[in-house]
Structures are given as C-alpha cells and as structure tokens.
Amino acid sequence: MSSIGLKTMNFQNMTKDNKEQKLSDNTKPVIAYSTCYPQFFSGDIQIYNGDNIEVLQSLKLDLSKCIFVSDPPFNIGYHYDQYKDKMNEDDYYNWLSDVFGTNKQVIIHYPEYLYKYAFNVGLFPEKVVSWVYNSNTGKQHRDIAFFGVKPDFRKVGQPYKNPTDKRIAKRIAEGKTARLYDWGEINQVKNVSAEKTAHPCQMPLKVMENIIGILPDDYIIIDPFLGSGTTALACQKYNRKFIGIELDPKYFEIAKQRIFNSAGLFQNCG
16 A cells, blocks of 8 residues: 555544644645544545535635535435435525535536526636536536636646647647647446446546646645545546545445545455
C-alpha cells in the first residue's frame, strides 16, 4: 500500500495526538474530520455514510473555502432504498437549498429543475455548460451551472479541431491546446459501459473530470450526493481535497471500492 503512497485510515481508531498531527499536515484549505459516521479516507479523499446535512454540520467546515459539485436526485419518483425521490416541489427545492446553501457550487441537472432551484436560492450562474448525450429518444442534455465560481476552460486542454489552419498550427507548435469546448461526445453510463456500477444514475467519469479540472485549485470539493463515487475519482486524478457524503450504505461501499481500485489496489475493501 505504501508503495503507491495511498493513505487509508479509520479516523475513529487514531489517538488524539495523531488526529492533531493529521490536521496540522494540511495546508489551506484545511480539511476537517468527523468521527460520528461510517467513513473512509484515502489521501485527500474522505467519504462518509450518513445524512448529508448532518455530516456537513458535524464537520464544521469553512464553507468559503469549499465548492459543492454534485448531481442531485431529480425528484422524479425513482426508487431508492434509503431515500424517497418524490417530494412536494417546494419541499424539494427547500431541501436542496438546505444542502447547498448559497455557497460556491456546480450543479448538474435538467434545465427546468436547475433554474427553479437557482431562483429559489436567489443565485445567478456565472457560467452554464450544456452536456449533450445520446438517448433512446434522440439527443438529450443536462445543464451544468457554476454558481459563485468561475471555471477556467483552458485548464483542461483539448486537441484543436482545425490543426491545418495557419494560426492554429502556430499555437500547436508552441505547445498550446484548445480550451475545453466540447461536452457533446460523452454518453451516459449504460449497462454495457466498462465503468458501470450498481448505481442506477451513475455520472460518466469524463464529465466529472472536465468539471473538476476547470475549477480553481485552492478549494475543498464537496459532493453531498456521492452516489457511486465518480466525483471522488475525478478529484483523485487532479489531486484535489475532497469530501463525499452518501446516505445509502450500499452505494457508499461501491464508492469506497472504486476509490481503492482507481489507486491500483484492486482488492475488496469492504
């Protein structure tokens, strides 16, 4: 385990001195810990199994140094084991407001839901990107809205689409890449997808990597609807401090295993 630099620990078993040392090892932003919930740690990745609002309150984070990044439940009546996905509309938007507050956040949702939520909390997006994907009924899209945070689309480079253009050829010769402009060739995770887990609403890793890659560096990333752990994997790739919270123990275990596997351990960590 140490050969790849992976730190995995149960914080509940640490001594008081060890806890203080672990906290002092972090440069800003400081990542906090809670001992009240089932949890898993891997380097700068923390995930918790519990109610997201309760876990966030127990962590006592400085939320001014955090960015929420999440694909929340859609309130469409999907059957989850631990969560009723059909609330009164007002209750639904109030609940999302309680989770995210007015903090910096990146929310992935269908447009109608997204803008009703934004209106409910009085937020206006700095930027909106449409993620387009194929479905059985044709092309669909979800909007990715950046509230209170400005993405830098040049942080994740892509190959130029017209490399023979003289100006583009000069940029390529200088080692430059195009800004992240293409969000349209990333399909949903299907049952036949290599990354598919048992989670019914799994986000494609590429979408989450694109999002995390263009966010400012000096913030803790929080996903209060962790699901299968895709946001955590994207944060691993970019060496970002991350806190994820998942209510369902089954999906928490899936996320934990995926974090292990992405680090190259490929073992049952349950």
